[in-house]
Amino acid sequence: MLGAAALALATGIGALTAVPAAAGPAGADELTIAPLPHQEPSRASFIKAGPKGITLIRPGTGPGRWYWKSFEDGRELPLADCPSGPYGVSLSHGDSVGCEFRDQPSTTAGPLTLIDQSTGHTETLAPPVGRAWTTTFSPTQVLATERDAQGRFILHLIGRENEPRKDVTVTAPEPIAADSLWVRTSDEKGALLTYRSADGRQILALLDYARATLTPLALPDGATDPISVDYSLGSRWVTLRKNGSATATLLSRADITVTRTVNTGSSHGNSHAVGDWVVSQDYNGQDNKVTAAPVGGGAPRTLLARSEFGLKTGTDGAGYLDGGTDSSHWATYRITPGPDGAPVLTKMRDLPPNPADRLTLSLAQGRLIAGQQDPTRSLQGYTVPVSGTSPAKQTPDWSCDEKQDERLCTPRAELPGWTVPTGDGRIVSLSTKGEGACGSPVNLCGVVLNVRDTRPGGTVRQVPLPGTDAMYPYLIDSASGRYVLFTVTENKNSRMVVADIDAGKLLAVSPSPVATLWGSQLWDRGEGNAVTATDLNTGKPVRHQALGAPCRPEDLQVSGDWLYAQCPASGGGPAALHMPSGKRIPLPFAPESDRVKLGDGYVVRQGGAGLEVYNMRSGTAVREREIAQEMRKYGSDWTLDRFGGRLAYTDAGQTVHLVGVTGNASPLAVIDQDVAATADFRQVKTWQARWWLSKPVSSWKLTVRDTSSGLTTVVRTGTDARGLIDPKWDGKSATGTYLFSGAYEWTLTARPADGRGAEVSTSGTVSMTRPPTGGRPPARP
Structure with missing residues (x-):
């Protein structure tokens, strides 16, 4: 066995000592490829809107998830909070939030705190005697209830600090059954309520804050219950539309007896009056188009070609929704009357697209193939620099999706060996000759190699393999150049086979389950504590490599001058072997199946906390890098290039990182x-x-x-x-x-x-x- 100094002279591998793992980002040798934009627009939901801002919710959990964003200066503030106690009630309206504090169950109202998020102003209202708060309020008043002798509700408007009228009784056609009152929607001028009348009917009624009146509304023709009606409050009109009808009925908020009807052009979706126009969103269409029609009659206009379901109403009467033309041109818009009274759109915030979801990764000869979903599944191919500091090209050289070819272009995260690169510019997958079961009259399975040349001008072809009619293919285990090693089921037994892609035939070899390919050589278990390489061109053994310790490998990998073997049955831990020198390098982890991969002079181990990279080019296993993020499996969100190249992994933001190891790769061969x-x-x-x-x-x-x-x-x-x-x-x-x-x-x-x-x-x-x-x-x- 050569010593470290002799090894350095004989192989060019420097004699370094072990050093701690490097944490954090790499240096100049790291490349990144950002994900392509998702074809589906971002769904960054907003909860409500007021005249000065919008309430939003971030993905995830924890403090700050709910926040308010200013329209004027873009400020983002965590949603204001106030103590409500274990039995309190939270309130929200426009730009304000509030809470009623109660520390024990009671029908008696507690103090009510209201916070204006645009100014930060806070006010607290003392509990009104004999009253109980509802969940709605205006800039000047809070809606409250009083129970009469029969337990029914009488409505009151309780004045806030800027309102001289401190308790105004609402004029209503009748007392309201306490268990039936529901505030459906509200703005700065009033609210739409539902309740059960004395004769048992469900009533939709308009509450006018300024007049302190509650007026029942006639439902649109054909509607028997408010539940079957789409309704909204505009600054001038109340809009009512029976579900399934294209006709909207408008009632003037200045004089409820003044009505109009407008054909919205769609029988599904939401409608909302903006000024003297009715804005409608057709959420049952393919594009959720948004249109506007004048109340007085006339041709409708298209406001947005596409939108996200959920036309919402601000407390100022404006409409709010997300929409645009495509995922890269998407925003939250405010819809208000323009100078001529017609609705105009004002962009309140851009909504950049989410990244496409990375599903699989493969890397061979500096060619990265990333499988993604956006929402269809596809493959994207990139050619990355082999060395130096040149950045990686961010646009793919080629792509194909499952709609074009399901056999070759469908990435499967659960089966990363579904489509693999051969290292010479091709990708290959397996399929059968038909859909029937093996041995059935319909079809005798049969193995077909699907081959795509990803180089410019490359072709796609299918290669049926003779003599495989009783075989059912599973996954590719290894591919190198014109040869592919894969698993098949034959007569209910699983075994490994090797095929020549170009000749279109199975080879007369019988690989063990640990076999692997490197170029034209099939490496497999040999006699004793050794492995043997068979030249697939001649069928003859051409290389015999002792493993340097008692070892019957249960995992065998080859990359350049390096070999990796683990032999748990013999009690030996995993080790790498530098074949030109015969140097055996023990690795400092327990034997693990399918969690360790060999690169050219390094191994990558998928551990519980991420990836560990052990560089062996010095003659000693040096843990050179640690990538602390959860990984699924090799081929899904991490991979390596055993043809002298880098390690690649996908981070939580779907960016692919390609990182190298120090020292020299094996000589070109x-x-x-x-x-x-x-x-x-x-x-x-x-x-x-x-x-x-x-x-x-x-x-x-x-x-x-x-x-x-x-x-x-x-x-x-x-x-x-x-x-x-x-x-x-x-x-x-x-x-x-x-x-x-x-x-x-x-x-x-x-x-x-x-x-x-x-x-x-x-x-x-x-x-x-x-x-x-x-x-x-x-x-x-």
Whole structure:
């Protein structure tokens, strides 16, 4: 076993000592991607409104959840509070709140405190003898009740400090049954009440504060009970509309005998008179459009294309609602008469959209795929910088939603392995050939690979796998390049299989439940305390790696030069192995299934309080970072890029954070290749050649050397490549002329995008035949 100093010399891994975990945000290596706006508008509800402000409620619980916001200067104040005692009553009206204090059950009124939130002014009214407070008040009076000898209510208006009339009896057509009085709505001028008459009917009546009168109102035609009526108080008109009717009846507040009827254009929703216009919201339509129609007749106007259900009335007679055109243009509006009397909208506050809900995350070769819901489910793909301080692009390179393709574009937070990246610009998912049960006459299951190339110009294709008719696919366990490892159920038994995406076939291997893929190699349990890599191109074992301790792994992961194994049956804790040096690095936590993931030189553990990042690039497990927030599972709200990249996680605000670890990733390597040994350009347009790489590259070059002449020609070059280089060589030189037929040695060189380590070079041979030229070929130099 190498010591720390020798390990540093042999592998370039510095010999650092363990340090405490870093808390808080990372440095320059952290990138963030803000969520896209939700397509549904923000639903930041408001409770009520007055002439000077609006009462709102924040999500969550606790003090300050209810607050008042000033229209004039934007001040936000916690909803004013006053002691009400265990048996008291809270009141609220416009810009004021109040409470009646009672510390024991009693029918006797307690002192009433009223607070004006716009000014902060507080006044307390002594309990009126023989009276009881109701829950409504005006700027000058408070409505109270008195019981007569039969226990029925007589209404009183009790004057506040700025009102000289301290107790005015309301003139009413009859005493009111005490158990039937209900204040339905009120403003600064009066209130609408309901009560039960002496003959048992439910009555809707208008209380006028200035006149101290209570006047029963005739219900609209067809309405037999106030419950079936939509009603509101405007500054000039009382609006009544039978539910299900498009006709609103208006009664003048100056003279209740003066009435008008207005066709609102909708038989559902709320209506409210603003000046001499009736504003209506059609909450049963697709868009909840808001329109206004003149009381005196005339064409209606559209005020808002869309709105949130709930047209509310302010104590000043104005209308209030949330609406706009779309989620990014949404606000709370106040509706008041304009200079010509027609309703105008005044924006009281903007309502920026909520973030779209992140459902899943995957990251491979610096390509992030975020699944989201807004409200339809979709995938969004981003290409992030591999290193340096350049910010991440905030708009996706591509997107697809479940309406386009449910098989490939539906993120499932409960099944993060539903759609996975292959590391070469593709994503893959599993489906069956039909809907019937396995073995039924309707359908014999059968496995289909759904493949989407997310690169520009990429295609979507389905790959049915022969010989799988008795199989039912479950989830993908691992994917790398052209190979995918997944679980199937066959004859009621679960097992692992490997498929070649491009060849469209299952491979003749039998992986154990702990197997994993890295490029063209399938890593699995080997003999004794070792693991073995099988080359899937040849089916032969190509690598045998001792684990450095008694170990029969129950979890096995590979990333670059690193291997992670946990072997609870043998009593050994989880450990990482740096394969070039054979250095085994114990990890300081108990074995945990599905809660630890291996990156290139680091592991991430999902603990009870969040994520712990252990950096092993120094030769020792160093807890380098701690992310203290609740996480669901790998692939849902956190993931990592095992192709030399970062850790990614979603915070509570739906922003994705991508954080790196210190030290060098593994050297750039070719982890699979598919290169044709011949290229007959008489029959094909391009030479079939693909190389899969362990991490992104910044530049690459393909040369061919004529083995007869020794002449080397650069035939293709490129810049950024993420996981795959697949040049389309047509047999020509850079000047556009065909090379001679014959034997060539090809060489691919590539430079790592992270700037760490040397460039990679790989070579092979190809026999090239060029098309006939119609003349004598030129002499060789």
